[in-house]
Amino acid sequence: MSEHLDTVNPSKGVKAAGVAAYHHGDLRAALIQAATALVRERGIDGFSLREAARRAGVSPAAPQHHFGDARGLLTALATEGFLMLGDALAAADSDATDRDGRIRAQGRAYVAFALDHPAEFDTMWRCARIDTGDAAYVAAAGRAFGLLKAAVAGTHFEDGELPAASHHTAPDPKAIACWSLVHGLARLALDGALGPAEAARGAIDGMLEPVLDCLTV
Structure with a gap:
């Protein structure tokens, strides 16, 4: 697989998204932190799993490993x-x-x-x-x-x-x-x-x- 599910995108990294940098084992917490910031800014109706992943600096597929889906x-x-x-x-x-x-x-x-x-x-x-x-x-x-x-x-x-x-x-x-x-x-x-x-x-x-x-x- 060319891109690991938990790969960080340096151009859209965690710091740029306003989320603290994390190690591989902190991915779950980083995604929750990104989701929290997103809901606070846009409301729950403006939440998307893809945007949460982007803000956490990971691939769009990464959240599925820990949470399955947006729900x-x-x-x-x-x-x-x-x-x-x-x-x-x-x-x-x-x-x-x-x-x-x-x-x-x-x-x-x-x-x-x-x-x-x-x-x-x-x-x-x-x-x-x-x-x-x-x-x-x-x-x-x-x-x-x-x-x-x-x-x-x-x-x-x-x-x-x-x-x-x-x-x-x-x-x-x-x-x-x-x-x-x-x-x-x-x-x-x-x-x-x-x-x-x-x-x-x-x-x-x-x-x-x-x-x-x-x-x-």
Whole structure:
């Protein structure tokens, strides 16, 4: 084969695409990084596997080795998003001392994650474009929701305690209500309904506590 699947094109290399240089073993991470930048610039509807490969400085066929197709790469991006969200929720949860404090802390962490990682956040919820049955995605999403559900219930959450298909089971109404409130606020900010990005952060700072008060009743 004249061109190895993972061959870097020096004229369209990683540095030119704004992605850190990588060794052969880092190809998967480099492709996810390129996909993240692409979705942030163009939105998920403007995503293409070929463009992600170009930005990562590899041949168009290279992503297929790791992800199969565009759906596979977007699923990996969504999974990374849920992993980061879960970590943010866990950190917020560990700093709180009671149920109400845990809900408020996780609510703040959720909105902050959405504003800081809009590409991942957008991709996480575009179920038509990702494989929601992927085991890694299911586990990461289940952990994030499990943390919120435990906070609402006032119980302790242990990583790994949820079955892989837990997010397909009957949802907890109170946890769904909490999720809906913070998700809606995050979505309004990302869609520009609260003004430009910096103004939106200021607006959220002023309204987040009153919104979170609704979650703890």
